[in-house]
Amino acid sequence: MKLFSFEKLVVWQEARHLALFIYKTTKSFPSEEKFGLVSQMRRSAVSISSNIVEGSGRHSNKDKARFTEIAYGSALELLNQAILSNDLEFVTTIDYEIIRDKIGKITAMLDGLYKSQLKN
Numbered sequence: 001m002k003l004f005s006f007e008k009l010v011v012w013q014e015a016r017h018l019a020l021f022i023y024k025t026t027k028s029f030p031s032e033e034k035f036g037l038v039s040q041m042r043r044s045a046v047s048i049s050s051n052i053v054e055g056s057g058r059h060s061n062k063d064k065a066r067f068t069e070i071a072y073g074s075a076l077e078l079l080n081q082a083i084l085s086n087d088l089e090f091v092t093t094i095d096y097e098i099i100r101d102k103i104g105k106i107t108a109m110l111d112g113l114y115k116s117q118l119k120n
Contacts, residue, residue, distance in 0.1 A: 006056035011109035015049035015071070018102045022078070025099070029090050037090065041081045047074035048106065065117040072110045079103045 006012050022045040026038040048071045055067025079100065086096040 004056070006053045009052065009056070009113075011106060011113055012049055012052045012056075014102065014106050014109065015045075015052060015075075018078075018099070018106060019045040019049055021098065021102065025091055025095050029085070033090065037081055037085055037088075041078060041085070044074050044078035044081060047071070048078070052110075061117045065114055068110055068114045068117060072107055072114070075103050075107050075110065 019042075022041050026033075026041055029038050051067045051071035051074060055064045055071070058064045058067065082091065082096055082099045082103070085091045086093070091099070
């Protein structure tokens with residue numbers, strides 16, 4: 001089985017694990033949030049890893065960097081949604097801190113990836 005270049009990226013692996021965690025965490029949200037915060041958080045989380053993948057398929061470093069920027073923006077969007085979910089007591093403090101920590105690590109890696117893409 002062929003391994004694609006994005007599958008080797010630690011940042012993609014971490015973003016994928018974050019998306020899985022978000023899916024599991026949002027299962028316990030109130031049913032009226034199914035089309036609200038649940039949908040938004042899941043789409044933001046998936047968007048992080050998806051944009052890393054899409055960028056890896058581009059040929060120019062400028063294009064790759066643009067998709068890395070979009071992934072970074074999706075991570076910040078997810079952070080905002082996690083903060084709101086914590087404010088509304090939809091997530092436990094522990095889960096909120098896990099999400100925040102994972103986003104912090106991912107955004108740091110995305111920043112490094114972005115800078116390396118612009119150098120090359």
